[in-house]
Structures are given as C-alpha cells and as structure tokens.
Amino acid sequence: MVPPDPxxxxxxxxxxxxxxxxxxxxxxxxxxxxxxRARQISDWQASDGMHVAERAGQLAGYLVIHRHxxxxxxxxxxxxxxxxxxxxxxxxxxxxAIALQGQGKLFTSTNAxxxxxxxxxxxxxxxxxxxxxxxxxxxxxxxYRFAGS
Numbered sequence: 001m002v003p004p005d006p007x008x009x010x011x012x013x014x015x016x017x018x019x020x021x022x023x024x025x026x027x028x029x030x031x032x033x034x035x036x037r038a039r040q041i042s043d044w045q046a047s048d049g050m051h052v053a054e055r056a057g058q059l060a061g062y063l064v065i066h067r068h069x070x071x072x073x074x075x076x077x078x079x080x081x082x083x084x085x086x087x088x089x090x091x092x093x094x095x096x097a098i099a100l101q102g103q104g105k106l107f108t109s110t111n112a113x114x115x116x117x118x119x120x121x122x123x124x125x126x127x128x129x130x131x132x133x134x135x136x137x138x139x140x141x142x143x144y145r146f147a148g149s
Contacts, residue, residue, distance in 0.1 A: 011089060013096045016050035016062060023059045024052070027081035044077070051096060053080075053089050060084040063093040065100065073101045075108035078117070090117075094124045098146055106146040111139045118142065 016024065024041050031037040044050045044064045053061045061080035067073055075097050080089045098106060107129065110117040121144050130143035 011053050011055050011060065011092050013051055013053050013092060015048070016045045016052045018045060020052055020059060021045050024050075024062055027059055027061070028079050029082060030079075049076075051093065053093055053096075055084070055089075060087075061089040061093055063097055065097050069107050072105045072107055073097075075106070078108070085116075090120050091124055094120070094126075098125075098148070101146070107143060109141050109143045111136060112142055113139045 021042050024045070025031045025038045028037060028041060031041060047066070049064055049066045051063045051065070052059050053063075059081070061078070061084060063075060064077040065073055065075050075094070078090055078093055080093075108121065108126065109132070110121070112131075125147050126144040127147045128142065129145040132141040132143065135141045
C-alpha cells in the first residue's frame, strides 16, 4: 500500500484572493441562506484581513481579523467548511491569527449557543473576557482574549 501524499493532508494558510470568493461563499454555512453574508465575504476579502486555509487545493475554511475592537486585533469570523470540521482547520486558523498578532492583544467572540467554538477557543488558549447581551436576542455574545497576549 502506498502511503498518502503528505501534501494532500497538509493545510496551507494564506491571504484570501478575489478568485477565492465564490468558493468561500459556497463553504460558508450562513451564506447559503443569507445573501448579506455573501456580500460580507466579498467585503472581508477586499479589506485585506481575510485568510484562508486550503488542503489539497480546496478551501477548508477562513478567518477574518481586524483592528476595530478598541484598536486591538479581533477575530471577527472563523468559518470551517462543514465537511472539514473536527480536522484541525479551526485550530490552525486560530494559531495563524495568534502568530500574526505577535505580542499584541487578540480578542474574539462567539454566541453562548456555539459550544463547539467555545471548546476550540479554550483548547487554543483563549480565556473569558466578557459578555454582551442584546446582539442576538436570548443568545449572549461571549468575548474571549488570547491568554498569551
């Protein structure tokens, strides 16, 4: 039996390009039912803060980072293709954001109902930093900070 080609399983993370937008819209679980998300993905790509993870030439997920959170770095969106979940894509994207940030502070948030993301953040070294009520009725937004920053 021939061992698998390591390049087929390795993740490569890079800046998103305009040509990636259709595939990003296709992998995003919200964009299929929300046309505003599709426009938002285009805007994120144009803003230069979007990074993609690809495996074997296929996009597996994306990350959007900006500095609009009190001047600090903030992971605004982390999305992993449904079929790529639980395979380390989200963790790799978070490690990339941490590396980009260096010694500065890095924040992110997720809904209280998103327990999968909460587990990923805890496993990636993020700690509770606050809570915001009223953004999504009945589903508070939990704020996290990378503990190393």
